[in-house]
Amino acid sequence: MLRDKGAGATQVQPTAPVPAHAIRFATPVVETPGILILGRWVYRAVRALVLAPFRFPVVVSTLVGSVPTLYYLGWVGLALGVALSGAGLGAWWWRWPLSFRSLVVLRALAAWRWLWVYRRHWQPVLVVAGLAESYQERQYLPQIRKVTCTEWADRVRVRLVAGTSPADVENRVVELVHGFAAPSCRVTVLGPRDVVLEFPRRDLLAEPLDALAVSDEVDLCALPMGLREDGQEWRMRLHGTHVLTVGVTGAGKGSVIWSAIRALLPAVVDGTARVWAIDPKRMELSYGRSLFARYADSAESAVGLLEAAVEGMRERAARYAGRQRTHVATVTDPFVVVVLDEVAFLTAYHPDRDIRRRAENAIATLTSQGRSVGFCVLAALQDPRKEVMNLRNLFPDKVALRLDEASQVDMVLGEDARDRGANAHLIDPDVPGAAFVRLEGSPIPVRVRAAYVTDDDIATMTADYGAPGLRSVPGAEVT
Numbered sequence: 001m002l003r004d005k006g007a008g009a010t011q012v013q014p015t016a017p018v019p020a021h022a023i024r025f026a027t028p029v030v031e032t033p034g035i036l037i038l039g040r041w042v043y044r045a046v047r048a049l050v051l052a053p054f055r056f057p058v059v060v061s062t063l064v065g066s067v068p069t070l071y072y073l074g075w076v077g078l079a080l081g082v083a084l085s086g087a088g089l090g091a092w093w094w095r096w097p098l099s100f101r102s103l104v105v106l107r108a109l110a111a112w113r114w115l116w117v118y119r120r121h122w123q124p125v126l127v128v129a130g131l132a133e134s135y136q137e138r139q140y141l142p143q144i145r146k147v148t149c150t151e152w153a154d155r156v157r158v159r160l161v162a163g164t165s166p167a168d169v170e171n172r173v174v175e176l177v178h179g180f181a182a183p184s185c186r187v188t189v190l191g192p193r194d195v196v197l198e199f200p201r202r203d204l205l206a207e208p209l210d211a212l213a214v215s216d217e218v219d220l221c222a223l224p225m226g227l228r229e230d231g232q233e234w235r236m237r238l239h240g241t242h243v244l245t246v247g248v249t250g251a252g253k254g255s256v257i258w259s260a261i262r263a264l265l266p267a268v269v270d271g272t273a274r275v276w277a278i279d280p281k282r283m284e285l286s287y288g289r290s291l292f293a294r295y296a297d298s299a300e301s302a303v304g305l306l307e308a309a310v311e312g313m314r315e316r317a318a319r320y321a322g323r324q325r326t327h328v329a330t331v332t333d334p335f336v337v338v339v340l341d342e343v344a345f346l347t348a349y350h351p352d353r354d355i356r357r358r359a360e361n362a363i364a365t366l367t368s369q370g371r372s373v374g375f376c377v378l379a380a381l382q383d384p385r386k387e388v389m390n391l392r393n394l395f396p397d398k399v400a401l402r403l404d405e406a407s408q409v410d411m412v413l414g415e416d417a418r419d420r421g422a423n424a425h426l427i428d429p430d431v432p433g434a435a436f437v438r439l440e441g442s443p444i445p446v447r448v449r450a451a452y453v454t455d456d457d458i459a460t461m462t463a464d465y466g467a468p469g470l471r472s473v474p475g476a477e478v479t
């Protein structure tokens with residue numbers, strides 16, 4: 001079956017000797033007649049010629065146009081034709097740069113990358129990576145079907161060898177990343193034996209991002225947080241959801257929390273949003289204390305704050321019952337974000353059992369009932385294991401910063417996240433703030449990097465938007 005071209009495998013010559021056996025049963029060697037080999041070469045050449053105009057339309061049409069030009073008009077005519085074509089391409093680029101980029105530049109780049117990177121290195125990289133399959137002493141490789149380029153990545157569509165599964169490729173992404181000198185690799189399954197390997201050409205997230213400018217227009221469903229790996233802005237929803245940010249110490253949880261608070265500031269000042277902060281470490285949030293309507297840094301006050309949020313949520317739910325099904329942020333009913341740094345301090349590490357129980361109850365109630373009445377919990381956590389945080393499934397949205405172990409990726413982002421390329425455990429420690437998230441409406445995790453809000457930025461934020469602004473808002477209380 002594997003000899004059949006339709007099986008989708010490229011056959012390669014064995015490169016290593018077969019290990020010795022005591023008794024070896026070998027299939028008899030039958031010499032192929034020369035005429036058959038010749039026939040096959042001719043067939044391949046004819047097929048390549050017939051398919052060439054479809055596979056390389058620009059190259060073929062250029063060649064086909066050049067030959068009669070050279071024949072009838074000579075070298076001067078050909079040079080004139082080349083100059084005119086160049087001018088036409090220049091005019092296209094000048095007048096319609098976007099279509100020129102997608103139809104000419106990216107296609108030419110894809111052809112070059114196919115030839116120079118993937119076609120050239122495919123066999124050695126895949127064999128060494130362990131993706132070559134052996135059958136009857138022959139090796140078979142997954143086959144490149146097509147290479148396309150987007151602005152930021154190469155997408156290599158691959159037909160797998162019959163009998164293998166996408167998981168075999170997913171387990172070798174590290175080898176592929178190094179083999180093709182790419183910053184990362186994501187595997188997307190399109191269908192049976194049909195997968196796409198996405199290799200970014202350069203890492204747009206390698207450099208730290210300065211804190212983003214504060215926009216007067218606050219969209220609570222799309223707060224600007226940083227950059228996505230495809231170069232677009234990373235926006236995060238807070239209204240109507242709860243967000244759990246998980247990462248080892250130093251992974252950059254603070255930058256996610258502060259980027260969200262920063263994006264909310266105009267709404268905080270006009271009174272349509274409030275931030276209630278719980279800061280058990282007294283290091284992360286205390287610096288911007290005057291931005292918060294409520295602040296707690298001890299276990300007792302933190303639980304009190306959470307229970308007050310539950311109370312506020314219930315009061316709102318009782319008022320809305322039978323009258324209103326969704327929350328609209330107003331000065332009388334502001335959107336409340338409960339920022340909870342190191343949530344495990346309250347739910348797992350605190351020695352007082354009663355504190356742990358009360359905190360867990362309050363967080364569970366807020367996360368299960370709060371979103372439709374305008375309460376959101378934005379929590380940070382270092383260790384996502386169930387023993388530490390058994391409420392993580394109550395957070396619909398999660399941000400996976402650098403994690404300790406591969407198994408934690410699926411705990412945070414959901415079952416198939418690692419299979420889909422969310423290698424949060426492989427995030428470089430020198431790139432804090434980098435994370436994987438699932439964007440709304442897409443099952444594929446996306447790599448992002450949060451903007452870094454420095455201490456100076458926080459000082460400026462408190463000076464510009466701090467307590468005086470809050471005090472002008474009815475009901476704001478700085479404790």
Ligand SMILES: Nc1ncnc2c1ncn2[C@@H]1O[C@H](COP(=O)(O)OP(=O)(O)OP(=O)(O)O)[C@@H](O)[C@H]1O
Binds near residue numbers: 252434
């Ligand atoms: N988005 C970012 N871009 C660049 N550097 C960052 C970013 N986020 C954090 N850093 C750097 O990493 C350091 C650690 O970040 P941060 O304190 O936010 O980590 P953390 O996950 O909150 O750690 P911990 O749990 O120990 O508080 C910061 O002092 C800063 O130098």
